[in-house]
Amino acid sequence: MKFEIEKQDGLTRAGKITTPHGEICTPCFVAAATKATVKSLSVAQIEELGAQAVLANTYHLLLQPGVDLIARAGGLARFMGYDRPTFTDSGGFQTMSLPGAKISQDGVVFKSHIDGAKITMTPEDSMSAQHQIGADIHMCFDCPIGYGETDTSRASAEKSLRLTHDWAERCLTEHGKLNRQHDKNQQPRQVLYGVVQGGEFTDLRRASAEFFAGRDFDGYGIGGMYTAEQGKEFLPLVNQILPNEKPRHWLGMGAEPRDLFVGVQYGIDTFDCVAPTRQARNGSLYTRGGRINILNARYRDDLAPIDAECACYTCRNHSRAYLRHLFKSGEILACTLASIHNEYFVVNLVDQIRTAILSDNFVEFRDDFLEKYHGAKCAKIDSEEKS
Ligand SMILES: [Zn+2]
The missing domain is CATH 3.20.20.105 (Queuine tRNA-ribosyltransferase-like)
Structure with missing residues (x-):
């Protein structure tokens, strides 16, 4: 190695x-x-x-x-x-x-x-x-x-x-x-x-x-x-x-x-x-604006993807309403599509962090990401230190 x-x-x-x-x-x-x-x-x-x-x-x-x-x-x-x-x-x-x-x-x-x-x-x-x-x-x-x-x-x-x-x-x-x-x-x-x-x-x-x-x-x-x-x-x-x-x-x-x-x-x-796939199987999905529970009734008619900015297979091909339908009807595809999205979300986030480090942009990328994810108020708690 x-x-x-x-x-x-x-x-x-x-x-x-x-x-x-x-x-x-x-x-x-x-x-x-x-x-x-x-x-x-x-x-x-x-x-x-x-x-x-x-x-x-x-x-x-x-x-x-x-x-x-x-x-x-x-x-x-x-x-x-x-x-x-x-x-x-x-x-x-x-x-x-x-x-x-x-x-x-x-x-x-x-x-x-x-x-x-x-x-x-x-x-x-x-x-x-x-x-x-x-x-x-x-x-x-x-x-x-x-x-x-x-x-x-x-x-x-x-x-x-x-x-x-x-x-x-x-x-x-x-x-x-x-x-x-x-x-x-x-x-x-x-x-x-x-x-x-x-x-x-x-x-x-x-x-x-x-x-x-x-x-x-x-x-x-x-x-x-x-x-x-x-x-x-x-x-x-x-x-x-x-x-x-x-x-x-x-x-x-x-x-x-x-x-x-x-x-x-x-x-x-x-x-x-193990959390990204475990949470996926429970219907808890990452988005740029924080985690959502796809089982929530508000997604019943939501034909938008889980995360509009996400480039994963699930977001490119399926809607929140479809995912919710699969979960509600106990279809095993629900776990697969949700796991693809959650795993992609964290893998891709760390890849983006790598790109930010290589372009001397880590702190800006971190603060920007956490502010969107937690909302401006909570983000401060996570990023008070400047590296
Ligand atoms: Zn996705």
Whole structure:
């Protein structure tokens, strides 16, 4: 993998990640393909809406269909018929948030949500599963703060962070071993991102960033920050410590435009989030003027597209009234057309942010976009800082 920065101003940057499955122009919104599919979309639709990469989840694929099958199929990209860059999440967050999950120094023991089978996952197991899934970019098995512990006290946060760091060392060792096997088999090497944690504690965030900056990871995931406010507070701290020349991924973030603007402003290169397609399936659709609920009676006779400025397939071909009709009558096409629009909206927004950075126009673009999206009053809250 190669990462090249094309333009940088403060922490905000535009660049290019090169993987064995092609390039990702950054900043980039990575489509969530948790179970090796972007829900309700075919690969042709994923490509047409402009997604540059997808992120699948190790926990889900481990349970179903099993990682050995994916390895036999030639890896995730071949298995899902998607010849573009792929990421996998470590499975840490999903397994540890299961009811009854038990965390020890060794790893986590949990019950499968499918058949109740008791499964142990160690950092080494996560690495082995991710190498079998064979995505281009892997994440370290981490222990997000607040899981496995009954409280979010200082002591339990410190304990979780110690585990995250111990496990990261073990992931790095195991990953190196597995990559040497790929060399022997003349297969491309896979890359590993360390995952910075630390919860809401400034000194723990700093300690975690320093820990990962001092080790040989190919890039970094930032975990355990799920609001734009947390991003504003901790991303500048963390990203000033992490090596500038390596890519950074904000895990599980990007539900709202301001999350994306905050991330990019403070040095994030890639994002992933299930929200755009999840919200689409509930009829909640993005527009330049904020989100709308297509089920609302006011759209019954509305023959305009979801967003008149949107160039997605759905907006080019269908009206709000048609979408509402599909939802109201329980037609499965509703999910597909709504997901095409929402996913296009965030992917395209991040592409536009990239264009703005490259033309020294990020701040103006951000303020203009957020003012239209939230209305002039709220936009100020989101853009009081000038980068
Ligand atoms: Zn659209």
